[in-house]
Amino acid sequence: MKRILTAVGFTAVGALVISGCAAGGSDTDGGDDSGLVEGSSITAAWNQAFYSMNGNTSFGNATANNNINYLVLDGFNYYNNTPELVKNTSFGTYELVSEDPLTVTYTVNEGVNWSDGTPIDAADLMLNWAALSRALDTPDFDPGEFTDPETGEFTDAFPEDIVYFDSGATPESGMGLVTETPEIGEDGRSITMTFDQPFVDWELVFSSPLPAHIIAKKSLEIEDNEEAKQAVLDAIESEDAEALAAMSAFWNGGFNFTSMPDDTELVTASGPYMISDYQADQFVTLTANPEYAGENSPNIEEITIRFIPDPLAAVQALENGEVDIIQPQATADITDALEGIDGITVSTGLGGTYEHVDLQFDQGRNPENIFSNPQVREAFMKTIPRQEIVTTLIEPIIGDDAILRDSQLFVPGAEGYDESAANNTSADYAEVDIEGARQLLEDSGVTNTEVCILYASNNPRRVNEFALIQQSANEAGFEVTDCGSEDWGGLLGTPGAYDASLFGWQSTSLGVTNSLPTFVTNGINNLNYYSNERVDEIISELNVTFDAEQQITLQQELDRLLWEDFYGVTIFQFPEVTAYSDRVTNIDPSILAPTIFWNAWDWEVTDAGTEE
Structure with missing residues (x-):
């Protein structure tokens, strides 16, 4: 039997981490501590390989890393679902x-x-x-x-x-x-x-x-x-x-590695699990940490996380019993494929990740640093087929819930979103304007119109998005080239690597300030070298503003400035699909990173799993 669940709605969310995907369960504050079952094991799938046990660096700040780091490095607080x-x-x-x-x-x-x-x-x-x-x-x-x-x-x-x-x-x-x-x-x-x-x-x-x-x-x-x-x-x-x-x-x-390090002291852990095996580009195995004495003691002794970039391959692995839990990037093909599988539970809805295109204000790949010119930035934004992307790639998954996201700061439906979207000029980019873009590009005087876009080349949806953007922008006179890479996460913010980037920001907290390092000068998430004196002032004000209404007012001004500076465009809020087999229970995803992994210590192997 297959169970279909609808994911809970989301509220405004803050802190961001680079996302490779969109990213009964216990929602108590410490787990039910039902006891470790020796020899128990399950397998989950993720779409991007782990590469750093330090998620606090500009290089390692990615969901693919922090899903695992969340389970191996303990701390003073965390978010439930x-x-x-x-x-x-x-x-x-x-x-x-x-x-x-x-x-x-x-x-x-x-x-x-x-x-x-x-x-x-x-x-x-x-x-x-x-x-x-x-x-x-x-x-x-x-x-x-x-x-x-x-x-x-x-x-x-x-x-x-x-x-x-x-x-x-x-x-x-x-x-x-x-x-x-x-x-x-x-x-x-x-x-x-x-x-x-x-x-x-x-x-x-x-x-x-650490x-x-x-x-x-x-x-x-x-x-x-x-x-x-x-x-x-x-x-x-x-x-x-x-x-x-x-x-x-x-x-x-020192904590960057793409396979099990020879020096196992590098995987010294404080959380309920520790890394016990890592096969490059294949899987990471987490084993219950024998020194862990906290409330979130795991029930399952071993969790293996397989890296499966192709979402259809992840569905196939679930159907074959090779994995027990998946949360692939959702496409129409994915939802159709899951409908044909018995013995699983499927949860769908909107998640805490949003898709966007950022433009490199400095340190781009183009020798003329093409996006240092505001006319060129505006021109390129006019060519991005935002609505076409939503209509062709997202609507088939979640229907009427598939809408353009028109804010760099506010989640659709959150307080302040509608007013911000109405006043931040995002409406100027709701539809493609090739003629306007062509005229701006001509007026800019740039001679080298090459724009190399970085994206996840092993992600089918991103490949399709890139193709749509490339075709549209080329019509306006740009020469869009392919900087796609399977290692895109580590390349973000790297000088000279690309001119524009296409990826998702995954929310990790409800803090009002924690998306701000994306926009403040030299912030850890400021990967496109953006700087605006007034934006920095607003961020400084937000840091010390405890009044909720004033917070929204400041965020709306910040949002407007980002669009007026032609920072880049937001496209859509991720549809999220989680599916898991009857072998495991207590899976209850959160809209915040680490989504499905937030209560991995509560997961249990069911009787259905032990009968095999």
């Missing part, structure tokens, strides 16, 4: 000590360990602060010339004497506001951070830490775990540039 923020008190606590100045104490519980048995303590928290705040970075360093345009990673020529944590922190928001070195508690498991100014989303700034002792051991060539931890604290307290440079370099790239 209501969605609402849940304090993970079995890991530790955070306390608002003072509102003026904004002061917060983070404390890891006693007895909370890394998977190698090493306690998680102040060293991990302090290194996390240094990385996420960049307060100790070498001033005015630009890593652009040391980024490989073929991979998006830093090159071997990266200077060894530079302290640079690639977290994208800026002085205007989030952890970038904590410029003063935190105070370590007497218990050795806590730090107290004082913000330079109030910050409305202070609860969301301290993401899961193992400080592993970073110090590898970068400073220290063998003993406790000595390594002390070296971290000493380097931060004394602002030892040589040690910090080595640690920041390892923090940036």
Whole structure:
């Protein structure tokens, strides 16, 4: 028997992570802790391969990574599928000590360990602060010339004497506001951070830490775990540039890998699961972490995540019993194929990801840096067949729910969306205007009209979108070329790699400020080198604005400026399809990343699975 469910609607969502896809279940705050079943295993599928255990870098910030990192790296809070923020008190606590100045104490519980048995303590928290705040970075360093345009990673020529944590922190928001070195508690498991100014989303700034002792051991060539931890604290307290440079370099790239690393210390985990196997481009296997003592203890001993870029192949794997859970990019073919499979549950609806095209204001592939010219940006936006994409690729999946998304900030249906869409000039790009685009391109005076578009070349829907955009833009005089790549995620933001990008932003939180690093000058998600002084001012205002109505007013002004600057276009909100077999239960997706994985510790193998 097949069950069809309709996914719950969504509200306004904030923080963004690069998405490779759109991205009964327990929605309690700690799982039902029914107990680990030895020998139990299931297989899920995802459309993009894992490549970094550090999702806080500009290179690693992708859903494909953070789905897995969410399960292997524990932290102080997470979102359930209501969605609402849940304090993970079995890991530790955070306390608002003072509102003026904004002061917060983070404390890891006693007895909370890394998977190698090493306690998680102040060293991990302090290194996390240094990385996420960049307060100790070498001033005015630009890593652009040391980024490989073929991979998006830093090159071997990266200077060894530079302290640079690639977290994208800026002085205007989030952890970038904590410029003063935190105070370590007497218990050795806590730090107290004082913000330079109030910050409305202070609860969301301290993401899961990486193992400080592993970073110090590898970068400073220290063998003993406790000595390594002390070296971290000493380097931060004394602002030892040589040690910090080595640690920041390892923090940036040391956790990037595309198969199981020979050095298994690199997969040291703090969450309910740990990486136990990784076959390149095929699968990652997660095994229950024996050192995990938190509330979210897993029921299933082993979860394998297979990488299946082709959504129809994912459906076939589900039908064949090769995988138990899929959430492929939805197409009409996918929904049709799922209708013919018995013994599965299918959930459909709109998700928290939106499709968009961004234009490179600087550092593009075109030698003339074509999109530095506003007339050319406007011309190209006029050629993007937004409505045709929605009509031909999205409507067949979700019918009347398939609409253009007309805002860079607001989700359709959220408070403030309609008014923003009516005033932000998005209506100028509802239909293609080839003649207008051709005239603007001619008036611009550009001589090289080549535009190379980066997208996921192994994603059928993106391939179709690219073809529609290419055909339309070429009619206006552009020469659209193909920068599609299976490794598109790591290439985003890489200087000289492409001129425009087509991908999805996946929402990860409800914070009002957390989509702002996409638009603030030098923000971690500002992958197209956009900069506008008034936009930066608005973002600074939003950081300290606690009034909900004023937040919406500021966001509407920001939205209007982005469209008036010809930032790029939004296209549609992702249709989301989740399907799972009767072998597994408690699958209940969230609209926020990590969607299906948010409560993987609650998943259970059913009697149907054990009878095979």
